[in-house]
Amino acid sequence: MKIPFIDIHTHHPVNSEEIISVHSLFLQDVDLQNDINTPFSAAIHPWHATKFAPEQVSEMLNNLIKQPEFIAIGETGLDKLCNADYQHQKNLFELQLEFAVFYRKPVIIHAVRSWNELTWYLKQAKVPIILHGYSAGKELTKQLIDLGCYFSLGKSVLQITPSHREAIQIIPLNTLFLETDDSSANIMEIYFEVSKITGLQLDELKIQIHKNFKSLFF
Template structure:
């Protein structure tokens, strides 16, 4: 089987022959259908943090994240653009961090205007943290690289946003993933743009990203 394109984070998986899509589910939805026969990530989105008490969130995580179908935890994280207090979000996020450490599964992070908070909460952790839909500027990217974050680049790159293009140019290929999230963009277009910014062919980029997937998530897809 040829090496596929990897879409590390999508909410609307549509089967494509040469693309592997890692679907992101809300944990409460996964719990209603836990017998899926393909790998997913699942977590309590910060937009939903107010729906659960810490005890309810902890119990739901404990019931589900050990399931081998869940290969990554999230998306989870922090968001300053919503009404839920950051204190409530942090408490739920911390539970995900603990679960990820316990089960040895990577975290898929949603972060909106909370970079310093996320940096603070990462201290002392050992599992990979992947920043999904990353759009940070050069200075933020440099800070995050020092703390070994991984970066998932989405459709915003195709808008030719200067700050994101500058960031992609300095992120090592070993720290990169690509995603479609909830957009209708073709993952191959994002690959082509990232390859262009890194002066490499899309085929070479595919090989590198497939290696990143195996390193972080294990053998969840064959090639």
């Protein structure tokens, strides 16, 4: 069997024999009229938090739960740099985390300048947490490894800084994912760079991430 590349978080999915993309959808944009036949995640993004009341979010999530390709809640999280009211972001984040715990779905997290608050939630979370677009340094990475998080690396590896490189090198390989997010980068380029950073052969990296994907989602 040929091992595919896995793009764990993308807004521009390409699904082929070679690539499995997990399409990241804004919950409010999901079209319930049509079955979605490729894997996707959905959630209210922190940027859009103030547009929705908690009851609306619950209703949208409940409507979606029967879709078999709905494999993760995300991206959700906390973002201190956006305009949405922070307390409201927290409320919706909490609600979506509870939903994930109830339905046992992994959560894909968007975090900007919110690590203190997030770590508090991550300590209590009883579902796998994937930190998407991860680019923090070694100290924070150590703490997040201890909390059992998964790390998804994206375009920041294409212009790697020494501190990001150091952080990547301590991430356990069984907690690693790769992504393109909304960039125009190709997932193969990301794999190629990460294989150089980790010292793994490209094929070894593909096997490892495919294994991580299978064990987390299926």
